[in-house]
Amino acid sequence: MLYRDFATQEAIDNAYDPMRGRDPAALLGDWRDRSDAVRRRLDVSLDIPYGPTLAECFDFYPASSPAPGESPPLHLFFHGGYWRSLGHREFGFIAEGLVQAGISVAVVNYALCPTVAFGEIVRQARAAVAWTWRNGDALGVDPARLSVSGHSAGGHLAAMLLATDWPGEYGLPADLIQGALCISGLYDLRPFPWSWLQPKLRLTGRDIDDYSPLFLPCRVPATLQLVAGEGESGEFSRQMHAYAEHLAAQGVSVSAELVPGDDHFSILDHYAPGGLFVQHITAFHKS
Numbered sequence: 426m427l428y429r430d431f432a433t434q435e436a437i438d439n440a441y442d443p444m445r446g447r448d449p450a451a452l453l454g455d456w457r458d459r460s461d462a463v464r465r466r467l468d469v470s471l472d473i474p475y476g477p478t479l480a481e482c483f484d485f486y487p488a489s490s491p492a493p494g495e496s497p498p499l500h501l502f503f504h505g506g507y508w509r510s511l512g513h514r515e516f517g518f519i520a521e522g523l524v525q526a527g528i529s530v531a532v533v534n535y536a537l538c539p540t541v542a543f544g545e546i547v548r549q550a551r552a553a554v555a556w557t558w559r560n561g562d563a564l565g566v567d568p569a570r571l572s573v574s575g576h577s578a579g580g581h582l583a584a585m586l587l588a589t590d591w592p593g594e595y596g597l598p599a600d601l602i603q604g605a606l607c608i609s610g611l612y613d614l615r616p617f618p619w620s621w622l623q624p625k626l627r628l629t630g631r632d633i634d635d636y637s638p639l640f641l642p643c644r645v646p647a648t649l650q651l652v653a654g655e656g657e658s659g660e661f662s663r664q665m666h667a668y669a670e671h672l673a674a675q676g677v678s679v680s681a682e683l684v685p686g687d688d689h690f691s692i693l694d695h696y697a698p699g700g701l702f703v704q705h706i707t708a709f710h711k712s
Contacts, residue, residue: 441622457515463521467521481536500529501557501573502520535550573606638668
């Protein structure tokens with residue numbers, strides 16, 4: 426077997442290629458159109474750098490109605506694309522519901538494989554959190570009220586942020602993240618060296634050990650919400666539940682939820698104003 430009960434690359438590809446049966450051009454075109462429309466409606470600062478390379482930047486959407494007398498919380502969103510495609514501009518549409526709920530949003534960009542090694546993407550995600558925490562005053566947000574979410578590869582990155590030794594590596598508080606929402610995330614990297622993704626990802630054995638959240642301790646005492654779409658491949662649900670069990674065994678506050686009626690992509694519609702994900706993220710900042 427290559428991975429668990431998968432004996433062939435074809436079987437792994439079938440389980441881990443959610444774009445099968447979808448029209449990629451139509452899907453991405455819709456996201457881009459919706460994001461362009463949101464940027465026209467909302468106040469936004471584009472391409473704020475958080476690191477030395479051009480890829481290390483984010484679009485910042487300030488809260489539209491912060492509570493009187495206090496700085497709003499900040500939410501960082503990490504996009505998907507299996508670590509090798511897409512960028513922050515396709516995902517501006519996720520900000521509107523949160524902004525209306527009084528939460529400022531940073532939609533984070535990062536470099537992609539194979540232009541950079543896999544571990545560099547994880548480093549950049551951590552750098553984005555460190556930069557925004559240290560520069561909260563300049564952004565007009567409260568760095569003590571920070572949450573993160575991510576979709577697909579971004580869900581993996583959000584989980585890696587929870588496995589980070591923030592005091593030891595960055596000199597930052599261990600509890601700098603209040604809550605994390607991981608959407609259709611990948612927490613066990615072992616199938617991907619056998620998959621259609623490997624020519625782009627070029628994962629090594631050490632990468633799998635160092636960057637699989639399923640095998641790493643959770644170092645951040647945050648509230649975690651894991652979700653996946655009921656219409657997704659069973660591997661996304663299985664990985665979600667395996668990661669939830671891994672966290673619960675460490676005493677972490679975690680919930681895992683299958684969202685009815687959604688596939689790997691439609692699930693992002695729950696960032697709409699008043700949507701399920703807006704409710705989850707808002708709750709992080711009330712606990």
